Amino acid sequence: MTAAPVALQESTESPGRFRRWLTSPTGAQVTAAVVFIGAWQLLTLIAPRVPSPASVVNFLYVEITGGSHGGIVTGEFFEHFAITLRRFSLGLLIGFVAGVLVGILIGLSGLARALLNDTVLVLLTMPAFVWAFLTTMWFGIAWQAPVLTVALSAFPFVAVNVAQGTRAITPELKHMSTAFEVGRSKQFRHLIVPAIAGYIFAGLRFAIIIGWNGILLSEWFSGQAGVGFRTRYWFDANRYRGFVGWVIVFIVFIVVVDRVILNRLQKRAFRWRDQSDVDFIQVEEGQVGL
Amino acid sequence: MARVVIERLSKTFPPPQKGGSPVVAIGDISLEVDGNVFVSIVGPSGCGKSTLLNILSGVETPTSGTVSVTEGDSPAHLGYVFQDARLLPWRTVIDNMLYVRDDGEAGAARAARYLEMVGLDHTHDMFPGQLSGGMQQRVGIARAFSVEPDLLLMDEPFSHLDAITARSLRDHLQDLWTATRKTVLFVTHDVVEAVQLSDRIIVLAPGGRIFDDISIDLPHPRRAADPKVATLQAEILGRFEEMQPSTAPA
Numbered sequence: 001m002t003a004a005p006v007a008l009q010e011s012t013e014s015p016g017r018f019r020r021w022l023t024s025p026t027g028a029q030v031t032a033a034v035v036f037i038g039a040w041q042l043l044t045l046i047a048p049r050v051p052s053p054a055s056v057v058n059f060l061y062v063e064i065t066g067g068s069h070g071g072i073v074t075g076e077f078f079e080h081f082a083i084t085l086r087r088f089s090l091g092l093l094i095g096f097v098a099g100v101l102v103g104i105l106i107g108l109s110g111l112a113r114a115l116l117n118d119t120v121l122v123l124l125t126m127p128a129f130v131w132a133f134l135t136t137m138w139f140g141i142a143w144q145a146p147v148l149t150v151a152l153s154a155f156p157f158v159a160v161n162v163a164q165g166t167r168a169i170t171p172e173l174k175h176m177s178t179a180f181e182v183g184r185s186k187q188f189r190h191l192i193v194p195a196i197a198g199y200i201f202a203g204l205r206f207a208i209i210i211g212w213n214g215i216l217l218s219e220w221f222s223g224q225a226g227v228g229f230r231t232r233y234w235f236d237a238n239r240y241r242g243f244v245g246w247v248i249v250f251i252v253f254i255v256v257v258d259r260v261i262l263n264r265l266q267k268r269a270f271r272w273r274d275q276s277d278v279d280f281i282q283v284e285e286g287q288v289g290l
Numbered sequence: 291m292a293r294v295v296i297e298r299l300s301k302t303f304p305p306p307q308k309g310g311s312p313v314v315a316i317g318d319i320s321l322e323v324d325g326n327v328f329v330s331i332v333g334p335s336g337c338g339k340s341t342l343l344n345i346l347s348g349v350e351t352p353t354s355g356t357v358s359v360t361e362g363d364s365p366a367h368l369g370y371v372f373q374d375a376r377l378l379p380w381r382t383v384i385d386n387m388l389y390v391r392d393d394g395e396a397g398a399a400r401a402a403r404y405l406e407m408v409g410l411d412h413t414h415d416m417f418p419g420q421l422s423g424g425m426q427q428r429v430g431i432a433r434a435f436s437v438e439p440d441l442l443l444m445d446e447p448f449s450h451l452d453a454i455t456a457r458s459l460r461d462h463l464q465d466l467w468t469a470t471r472k473t474v475l476f477v478t479h480d481v482v483e484a485v486q487l488s489d490r491i492i493v494l495a496p497g498g499r500i501f502d503d504i505s506i507d508l509p510h511p512r513r514a515a516d517p518k519v520a521t522l523q524a525e526i527l528g529r530f531e532e533m534q535p536s537t538a539p540a
Contacts, residue, residue, distance in 0.1 A: 172372070172374070172376050173376060173378065175349070175376075176370070176372065176376040177389075178349075179347055179349075179368070179370045180369075180370065180389075180390035180391070180437065182389060182390060186389070190378060190381060190385075190389055191378060194378070194380040194381070195380075197380075271417075272379055272380040272381075272417040272419065273379070273380075273417075273419060
């Protein structure tokens with residue numbers, strides 16, 4: 001009496017489980033990836049200039065392992081990647097710190113808002129390629145151009161979001177802090193920064209994407225090394241699998257930074273509220289994005 | 291042991307609409323509070339109770355008259371309990387306590403002691419969002435006591451809580467006050483609450499005038515269930531109704 005229904009249940013459950021997996025978020029993501037690669041493969045059949053997925057994977061393998069691309073050209077993945085990462089980190093750090101400080105200033109002081117708000121909004125509308133061109137005109141072919149491009153493209157996204165967040169801090173908590181005579185630096189660390197953490201993350205996300213775009217453009221135009229330079233090298237050499245291979249590297253880099261680093265930092269910062277993952281390019285109310 | 295002297299204090303706010311008449315929140319109040327007493331300021335909404343606390347804490351300035359809050363010869367050190375707990379949601383309970391006064395080990399020990407006194411010694415590492423409204427308000431009370439103020443200002447601290455929680459918190463507050471004997475100015479619209487807690491009740495009427503000044507002579511700590519407290523509560527409520535029904539507090 002008890003054994004039969006169990007056996008019945010098991011036999012009907014296995015196809016059900018697969019169907020359930022297929023319609024789960026993970027299943028849907030895998031399906032999307034398979035469809036994308038399939039479509040790509042089909043495209044190579046009708047458009048011969050489009051490199052196939054297999055040839056791109058093969059290119060990336062040679063590029064990363066430092067093997068020979070044929071002749072004397074060898075893979076140089078880590079050399080270029082390290083140079084770009086260094087420039088990107090420095091530029092992002094400058095743009096981020098400046099953005100947080102200016103954002104808080106705009107959020108707290110009416111005078112600072114009147115002085116700086118419009119400037120920041122103008123910077124926000126400036127496309128990254130304008131900075132890539134301008135900094136190349138100023139510095140020529142030098143490391144300052146890509147660093148400054150990243151800083152200038154990242155800065156306004158951080159500043160605008162942080163300013164929004166600072167203005168949204170509840171006056172009750174400020175009043176409480178003033179009433180208990182809590183010092184300014186303590187208020188900054190324990191009240192202002194945690195209160196705007198969500199806005200800082202939103203700003204940082206956009207800053208990373210925009211800054212990464214900026215550095216690729218800057219290196220494309222003026223670099224003698226770096227991932228942007230290397231991408232152009234393959235483009236100029238008419239080796240499209242190299243070009244597409246590097247584009248995939250850019251995408252993987254952004255996804256890894258977002259999913260692995262930012263999501264972990266965010267979870268840590270929001271331990272206090274039961275905060276679920278914030279998805280890629282998710283804009284909360286009042287936050288300013290792309 | 292703070293001393294509060296209020297002389298001919300008045301506060302008028304500009305008219306809320308163009309062409310309207312100015313709003314008189316406080317009209318010519320003189321008052322003195324001295325020593326380790328628990329004083330309640332009672333009155334209906336809009337009679338200037340909170341304005342009076344805001345002037346004492348320096349958040350608002352008087353239109354005329356003077357206030358002085360002193361401890362000996364120097365300005366008194368103040369503590370606050372607000373209507374809502376006003377805790378930093380992203381800091382643990384113990385960190386919220388240390389936020390307002392952190393002087394190393396002594397501060398940590400004091401914070402722990404006051405949390406224990408309000409029955410919350412198990413919540414040190416919890417975030418405010420994990421506590422009920424009543425527990426949060428107890429943290430707010432412990433925080434105000436932990437700065438060891440000369441004068442404690444409390445602005446309707448139980449008005450946002452349900453009746454049963456409020457009743458238990460009043461008992462907690464009585465224990466805490468009996469143990470520490472701070473000078474307290476407690477704003478409320480609830481006469482019954484004021485009778486249980488206070489040594490003295492100052493009744494304000496609309497227009498910000500002092501309507502009555504009542505001494506309550508019962509030993510602390512007083513329990514809400516104590517028949518003596520209940521009798522006195524009924525008697526004083528009766529006095530309000532006799533005196534002037536239209537201005538009597540609810």
